[in-house]
Amino acid sequence: MNRVFKIVGFVVAMGVITSSLLIGMDVLTSERISRNEEALLQSKILDAFEIPYNTSNIYDTFVANVEQVDVTIEGTVVPIYRNPDTGSISFEIEGGGVWGPIIGVLTLNEDLVTIENVGILAQQETPGLGGRIVELPYLAKYEGVVFDPFVEVLKEGASAPNQVDAITGATSTSSAFQTILNDSYDQVVPAYQATLGGE
Amino acid sequence: MRKFWLKIQYTKWFNITKDGLFKENPIVVAVLGICSALAVTNRVENAIAMGLAVTFVVTASSLVVSMVRKVIPARVRMITYMVIISAFVIMVQMFLEAYFPVIAAALGAYLGLIVTNCIVMGRAEAFAVKNPMKYTFFDGIANSLGYTWILIAVAIVREALAFGTILNFRVMPETWVNWTVMALAPGGFFVLGLIIWGVREWAQNFEVAAE
Numbered sequence: 133m134n135r136v137f138k139i140v141g142f143v144v145a146m147g148v149i150t151s152s153l154l155i156g157m158d159v160l161t162s163e164r165i166s167r168n169e170e171a172l173l174q175s176k177i178l179d180a181f182e183i184p185y186n187t188s189n190i191y192d193t194f195v196a197n198v199e200q201v202d203v204t205i206e207g208t209v210v211p212i213y214r215n216p217d218t219g220s221i222s223f224e225i226e227g228g229g230v231w232g233p234i235i236g237v238l239t240l241n242e243d244l245v246t247i248e249n250v251g252i253l254a255q256q257e258t259p260g261l262g263g264r265i266v267e268l269p270y271l272a273k274y275e276g277v278v279f280d281p282f283v284e285v286l287k288e289g290a291s292a293p294n295q296v297d298a299i300t301g302a303t304s305t306s307s308a309f310q311t312i313l314n315d316s317y318d319q320v321v322p323a324y325q326a327t328l329g330g331e
Numbered sequence: 332m333r334k335f336w337l338k339i340q341y342t343k344w345f346n347i348t349k350d351g352l353f354k355e356n357p358i359v360v361a362v363l364g365i366c367s368a369l370a371v372t373n374r375v376e377n378a379i380a381m382g383l384a385v386t387f388v389v390t391a392s393s394l395v396v397s398m399v400r401k402v403i404p405a406r407v408r409m410i411t412y413m414v415i416i417s418a419f420v421i422m423v424q425m426f427l428e429a430y431f432p433v434i435a436a437a438l439g440a441y442l443g444l445i446v447t448n449c450i451v452m453g454r455a456e457a458f459a460v461k462n463p464m465k466y467t468f469f470d471g472i473a474n475s476l477g478y479t480w481i482l483i484a485v486a487i488v489r490e491a492l493a494f495g496t497i498l499n500f501r502v503m504p505e506t507w508v509n510w511t512v513m514a515l516a517p518g519g520f521f522v523l524g525l526i527i528w529g530v531r532e533w534a535q536n537f538e539v540a541a542e
Contacts, residue, residue: 135404138404139406139407141406141410142402142403142404142407143407143410144413146411146414147414150414150415150418153418153422154418154421154422156427157422157425159532160425160429161425161426161428161429164429164430165425165428165429165432166431168429172432190469232396256440259370259439259440259441263439263440
């Protein structure tokens with residue numbers, strides 16, 4: 133009996149010590165991590181709008197060149213970033229991938245139908261297969277593709293203006309990405325148009 | 332000087348270090364932890380970052396295991412290693428994400444997967460739990476640096492052939508045609524295999540078939 137207590141006591145003590153260490157570490161780093169994430173989002177949007185910047189002035193360039201439109205979707209406020217010179221808009225897209233969430237940035241042309249750029253902020257897909265979704269040559273295939281009626285990611289033979297080739301060997305990631313793109317589009321763009329119309 | 336050298340050769344810490352770096356190198360001899368060794372070695376900077384992260388995790392977790400070795404109940408010993416190792420890995424991950432986001436992104440999933448790197452658990456069970464902290468420290472450092480130098484060696488060859496650069500400095504002539512295969516997994520296997528062969532040949536470490 134005594135031995136059981138000893139084991140339980142040890143496990144509890146170990147749990148308390150390690151979790152408090154991790155909580156402490158989280159407190160120390162979380163602010164920087166969220167700032168880095170924000171800088172990554174801003175740099176992706178600046179890339180998409182083709183606005184030049186360097187690592188030290190991301191924030192200032194972003195504030196000076198991009199205007200933010202807040203749109204309310206089902207009670208939550210979603211920021212939409214707009215390039216006042218060209219009228220193109222960027223917003224965050226998010227959804228489930230194969231192993232974890234895929235978070236990205238979708239940039240649309242001023243017609244709100246044509247994709248100008250797709251960027252990936254975070255993903256946990258299989259390295260070498262679905263993980264290739266972060267590769268710029270692959271993402272470049274999405275440029276010019278239209279949400280008319282919706283974007284379709286095909287295993288092979290993408291020919292119509294709304295079709296894109298899937299990642300070879302990563303069918304699940306590709307179809308998950310198709311869902312993420314279309315769902316986000318259907319949610320954000322009508323709300324954005326409604327907000328503009330209401331102004 | 333010679334006498335001093337001879338004396339050092341018979342100290343325990345010297346032999347522990349030598350074993351970790353060469354004689355019992357975790358990658359070359361034990362062939363542990365090669366998953367990450369193959370995955371992140373297409374660029375030298377990733378190899379260095381991964382090596383340093385593993386060095387920290389191995390050394391710190393071995394030290395903690397060694398410190399509490401007399402109070403760990405034998406029955407929950409493995410799970411204890413696991414908790415200690417994961418705590419350190421998460422801390423390394425948070426640190427890199429906060430201060431070196433580019434490297435954290437380049438290492439991607441492999442950073443979290445240090446938890447499953449056999450070297451860490453292996454050193455805890457094979458050495459740290461039976462030895463005092465001072466030797467454990469040398470053992471942890473030596474084994475993880477043994478891992479790191481192989482990673483860097485592989486990465487130097489791969490980056491030079493695949494991108495014509497080392498640490499982003501151009502080393503190949505401008506006319507060099509990049510060997511894309513070296514940036515991919517097969518290239519890692521080729522180079523790692525050749526290095527393991529070379530080091531074993533040099534160290535005269537041959538596996539003898541059981542009679």
